[in-house]
Amino acid sequence: MEEKQPHTQLTSEINTDSAIIMGDPARVDKIAELMDNVQSWAFNREYKSVIGEYRGKRILAMSTGIGAPSAGIGVEELNNVGVKNVIRVGSAGAMQKGIDFGELIIGEGVVRDDGLTQKYAPGIYPAVPSFKLMSLARKYAPDAVYGIIRSHDGFYMDDNAKNEAFWSEKGIVGADMESGALMVIGRQRHLETLSILNNVVLYEGDLSAGVNDLVSGDDLMAKGEIASLKLALDILSD
Ligand SMILES: O=P(O)(O)O[C@H]1O[C@H](CO)[C@@H](O)[C@H]1O
Numbered sequence: 001m002e003e004k005q006p007h008t009q010l011t012s013e014i015n016t017d018s019a020i021i022m023g024d025p026a027r028v029d030k031i032a033e034l035m036d037n038v039q040s041w042a043f044n045r046e047y048k049s050v051i052g053e054y055r056g057k058r059i060l061a062m063s064t065g066i067g068a069p070s071a072g073i074g075v076e077e078l079n080n081v082g083v084k085n086v087i088r089v090g091s092a093g094a095m096q097k098g099i100d101f102g103e104l105i106i107g108e109g110v111v112r113d114d115g116l117t118q119k120y121a122p123g124i125y126p127a128v129p130s131f132k133l134m135s136l137a138r139k140y141a142p143d144a145v146y147g148i149i150r151s152h153d154g155f156y157m158d159d160n161a162k163n164e165a166f167w168s169e170k171g172i173v174g175a176d177m178e179s180g181a182l183m184v185i186g187r188q189r190h191l192e193t194l195s196i197l198n199n200v201v202l203y204e205g206d207l208s209a210g211v212n213d214l215v216s217g218d219d220l221m222a223k224g225e226i227a228s229l230k231l232a233l234d235i236l237s238d
């Protein structure tokens with residue numbers, strides 16, 4: 001019998017080539033409400049997974065916790081069980097003025113300001129999404145904010161303001177912690193990847209307050225979260 005993947009507890013019996021990943025296990029319950037014939041698969045450590053159908057397409061949804069290392073393990077184990085398309089649906093902070101709460105930010109590339117991906121490939125290796133999935137994003141969400149995002153490792157850094165000003169000036173549109181790992185590892189494993197982020201912090205806004213508002217269900221952010229999940233489902237079921 002096939003052994004379960006040690007962290008996610010997945011096996012190839014999930015029987016799908018498409019997965020949606022997210023940091024927060026609670027978001028898995030939200031996406032489950034949007035799918036049909038949902039079956040719980042596993043909940044081990046930070047990896048909560050369900051399988052369901054959307055417009056007849058079988059899709060796995062799984063949380064990966066916070067940060068590149070746990071996302072990286074999740075992506076590797078998805079690859080091990082035969083998944084080929086992986087979309088991350090996360091929350092982000094805006095890096096430019098004028099991006100409102102709940103607006104979707106879609107990464108056309110990622111500044112790899114994390115530690116893990118440096119172990120996979122030198123920093124000059126690009127973190128870029130799949131052209132196929134990006135084309136579908138443009139089809140379903142032409143009005144989203146498209147641009148380069150920055151994935152980092154430290155949420156509570158003393159030099160956050162300085163770093164954000166630096167990267168904002170370079171045109172970066174949003175910040176998260178896992179998209180770089182998804183795209184770098186995904187490319188090396190021949191996966192199609194994409195990252196769709198719901199903005200929860202205005203540029204130069206209070207980081208902790210933004211994430212707290214997402215937890216308490218602030219209306220614009222809650223709508224953005226559902227919109228981001230639906231967009232990933234639309235793309236994978238196209
Ligand atoms: O909402 P998720 O998917 O967890 O994404 C973002 O939120 C967390 C930080 O609050 C980090 O994981 C960051 O990337």
Ligand SMILES: O=c1cc[nH]c(=O)[nH]1
Binds near residue numbers: 091093176
């Ligand atoms: O600013 C933010 C908000 C959420 N997650 C991040 O990584 N950064």
